[in-house]
Amino acid sequence: xxxxxxxxxxxxxxxxxxxxxxxxxxxxxxxxxxxxxxxxxxxxxxxxxxxxxxxxxxxxxxxxxxxxxxxxxxxxxxxxxxxxxxxxxxxxxxxxxxxxxxxxxxxxxxxxxxxxxxxxxxxxxxxxxxxxxxxxxxxxxxxxxxxxxxxxxxxxxxxxxxxxxxxxxxxxxxxxxxxxxxxxxxxxxxxxxx
Amino acid sequence: xxxxxxxxxxxxxxxxxxxxxxxxxxxxxxxxxxxxxxxxxxxxxxxxxxxxxxxxxxxxxxxxxxxxxxxxxxxxxxxxxxxxxxxxxxxxxxxxxxxxxxxxxxxxxxxxxxxxxxxxxxxxxxxxxxxxxxxxxxxxxxxxxxxxxxxxxxxxxxxxxxxxxxxxxxxxxxxxxxxxxxxxxxxxxxxxxxxxxxxx
Numbered sequence: 001x002x003x004x005x006x007x008x009x010x011x012x013x014x015x016x017x018x019x020x021x022x023x024x025x026x027x028x029x030x031x032x033x034x035x036x037x038x039x040x041x042x043x044x045x046x047x048x049x050x051x052x053x054x055x056x057x058x059x060x061x062x063x064x065x066x067x068x069x070x071x072x073x074x075x076x077x078x079x080x081x082x083x084x085x086x087x088x089x090x091x092x093x094x095x096x097x098x099x100x101x102x103x104x105x106x107x108x109x110x111x112x113x114x115x116x117x118x119x120x121x122x123x124x125x126x127x128x129x130x131x132x133x134x135x136x137x138x139x140x141x142x143x144x145x146x147x148x149x150x151x152x153x154x155x156x157x158x159x160x161x162x163x164x165x166x167x168x169x170x171x172x173x174x175x176x177x178x179x180x181x182x183x184x185x186x187x188x189x190x191x192x193x194x
Numbered sequence: 195x196x197x198x199x200x201x202x203x204x205x206x207x208x209x210x211x212x213x214x215x216x217x218x219x220x221x222x223x224x225x226x227x228x229x230x231x232x233x234x235x236x237x238x239x240x241x242x243x244x245x246x247x248x249x250x251x252x253x254x255x256x257x258x259x260x261x262x263x264x265x266x267x268x269x270x271x272x273x274x275x276x277x278x279x280x281x282x283x284x285x286x287x288x289x290x291x292x293x294x295x296x297x298x299x300x301x302x303x304x305x306x307x308x309x310x311x312x313x314x315x316x317x318x319x320x321x322x323x324x325x326x327x328x329x330x331x332x333x334x335x336x337x338x339x340x341x342x343x344x345x346x347x348x349x350x351x352x353x354x355x356x357x358x359x360x361x362x363x364x365x366x367x368x369x370x371x372x373x374x375x376x377x378x379x380x381x382x383x384x385x386x387x388x389x390x391x392x393x394x
Binding site: 015019020022023024025026028029030032033036037040061062063064096097098099101103104105106107108111141142143144146147149150151153154164165167168169171172173174175176178179180182183185186187189190192193 | 244262287346
């Protein structure tokens with residue numbers, strides 16, 4: 001049983017187990033994605049505690065209880081209780097609805113919606129440190145208003161210590177979680193609707 | 195800021211994609227990178243050479259993607275999965291992803307007019323009950339907070355879908371919340387670049 005099974009509550013031999021086995025390759029590689037993004041053997045300059053901090057933040061922003069609880073517990077294990085508290089506070093200070101944002105100027109501009117602001121209290125920002133603050137700011141926009149993409153989003157990340165390689169890993173982590181959280185939620189509803 | 199050649203409407207037309215972050219050079223790709231690309235032709239794509247900076251993440255992302263969309267053993271028809279991808283892309287606002295999967299949905303379903311209505315009117319467009327049910331489920335899974343509930347499952351079942359087909363829609367919609375965020379954030383579509391073959 002992998003992380004998705006555990007969070008959905010899928011047990012071997014069940015109807016949901018058979019459904020997941022119908023897409024066995026996706027089942028295997030969704031779990032491998034989790035492993036290589038959260039606990040890679042060579043984490044490089046994106047440490048394991050930082051990865052779980054980003055994950056707990058992203059899951060918290062999604063307001064998806066089983067997955068959010070999983071990642072906040074994992075963060076406490078890998079990053080310590082103080083970091084877990086700081087990330088939980090960051091979630092509380094930046095929760096918003098999505099998706100929102102602006103299109104390239106033109107006919108779609110009438111669909112533009114105001115983007116939520118990412119603002120942390122000085123205490124929480126100090127507890128996270130500048131690199132994680134920049135990483136969470138990036139995650140906040142990626143989760144909630146991804147259409148507000150712009151080249152200008154990268155210099156602050158680089159100034160805070162994110163390299164080109166770790167920016168790709170950060171983007172993959174946030175984006176993978178957007179997938180995993182929804183699979184868990186969707187299959188959870190399907191499991192509860194026999 | 196979007197450049198002057200960035201497409202600013204949803205369309206089924208092909209477009210290119212330009213990275214905001216430096217991709218690896220083709221000449222810098224190692225055997226490990228090539229294995230992670232899975233399809234060697236992707237070495238020519240700026241998007242895939244950028245994702246190759248984390249080869250393990252790229253490899254497992256791609257294998258997940260291919261099974262969700264291309265495994266046609268039972269479950270939802272390809273057209274339905276591509277519709278879910280296009281609807282999520284329309285709702286999140288990924289003009290590039292939406293163009294690719296709108297083309298696939300239109301091709302597999304032979305329903306160009308309905309796909310164009312989704313692009314023009316958005317996820318509230320009336321596409322007939324079966325497609326409306328798929329779009330509504332995909333949007334409910336994409337919204338934050340999510341609003342996907344038993345009523346979406348019931349509506350998909352009423353439209354004739356079995357549980358594996360519904361699970362395909364859940365996984366296709368969820369996967370595009372992954373793909374949209376990479377495509378949107380790491381670069382932008384460009385009308386004056388050749389289509390780069392980055393399917394997702």
